[in-house]
Amino acid sequence: MTPDLGDLYQEVILDHNRQPRNFGALPGANRRAEGFNPLCGDRVTVEVEMQDGVVQDIRFQGSGCAISKASASMMTESMKGRTRAQAEALFQEFHRLLTGDAAAPDPAALGKLVVFSGVREFPVRVKCATLAWHTLRSALENAREIATTE
């Protein structure tokens, strides 16, 4: 495998693509949003159960490429127990990791999510990696509109 492809398709990402965690409907959800990437037609639904301002449970559904599925899967894993503000802070950190904007991302804050650092070398795939995150943000805002990556 050429090194740069290996940076993108890390084993952890391939694993989450094969066996996405927290995949399916969440019957007790009180927040829900749909995300859509008009460029590729990928769709994702994120459902959240918030209690006392904290993410109790979170699941996602939809179809997408390995990057978007793994990103959604790992996002759900890292969201449980977070407040909305903490969720937003993690999204900001994750976004910095993908785009290399401004301050360097904090590996400690990102944890396992650092496996997505290779996406930076594939700018057209950044939207794949952030679709579920945009959708989560819109679910937590309880926005009625469908989130898009545009």
Added chain:
Amino acid sequence: MTVPAGAKTAFDVRSVRQDFPILHQSVFGKPLVYLDNAATAQKPKAVIDALARYYTQDNANIHRGLHQLSERATAAYEEARSKVRRFLNAAEDREIVFVRGTTEAINLVAQSYGRTHLDPGDEVLITTMEHHSNIVPWQILCEEKGARLRVAPIGDDGDLLLDEFEKLLGPRTRLVSVVHVSNALGTVNPVKRLVEMARRRDIPVLVDGAQAAPHLRIDVRELDCDFYALSGHKLFGPTGIGVLYGRARLLEAMPPWQSGGDMIASVTFAKTTYNRLPYKFEAGTPHIAGVIGLGAALDYLESIDRDGRIAHEDDVLAYATRTIAALPRVRLVGTAREKTGVLSFVIEGVHPHDIGTILDREGIAIRAGHHCTQPLMDRFGVPATARASFALYNTRAEVDALAAGVRRVLEVFR
């Protein structure tokens, strides 16, 4: 040995490849394998030179200048119209309208012909395999007019179901708009038969020829269609230029759809008289360089042995079909009896975008996505496909590179 001007030599793909400068480059250290021709085709040097020559020597506005440059530009522009007329075997130059592309050609017919011929309850018939550009203009028109958009279904192999198509031609059908070659499946529709069915009921037919023009011999009089639309950039010409062929009798009766300069005969504040065909439909300064470039592209195609070219293209597609279909976990989408130019496929457990990214790193350019045919993707129950699309300059060796790239995908996504 001297070759007389205009003489054609037997088709030779190696010599054809020499005519396309862009092909000779590396991408990520690998020789470029360009298999995204259905999105846009590459340009021969003859086209690039014609554009440079026009801007270097002849640039002027057309149809009004009294000076030499304007005369030369006008002559080149109108000469290109004659070349298009010959390419389509239309009867008259005035049946050739220059537009931005196939999308604009379809919108022109929808807005001009459609708006004056549709009443509430009338119907427009399309097929499941249409590009969004041959769906949305009719949806908008039908909504405005209270008309109904009907859709002729296709079979699992991607062939149009002719009986179903014919059944949908009813007393309220006012127009049929059908794709000649599907951009997502490669299916070649039996347009001549479809037109016969419609003609028996006096229903005009528009043919979306965007994907057909680079591959097939097009003869609008033999097809007997009323409108034929194509895009220059898929035909080895510049982007931003396309053609609407229209039967003169229909075009004459149609109102203009855009207005301004060039499309008028005389203007007073009381009344405007429209120009004759085709200028009635060419408002404003057109894409003169694009038209001249398209003419150069048609000259280029004309210089190539057509039967040899088509045989070569058929061979490469057949070889690609065999080679790719034989790979594990691969399923072809679109296996119609008659196909040209397109090989769409999916791989079990791998999203087409991941296929596209991995192939890109191998220097292979394909398209991954819904190909602006979302209803068709729904019909096949897939969100997207990977699509390799071929042109006259592609080779069996490039198919082998594609197959090796797909094997690499299978390795990454075990």
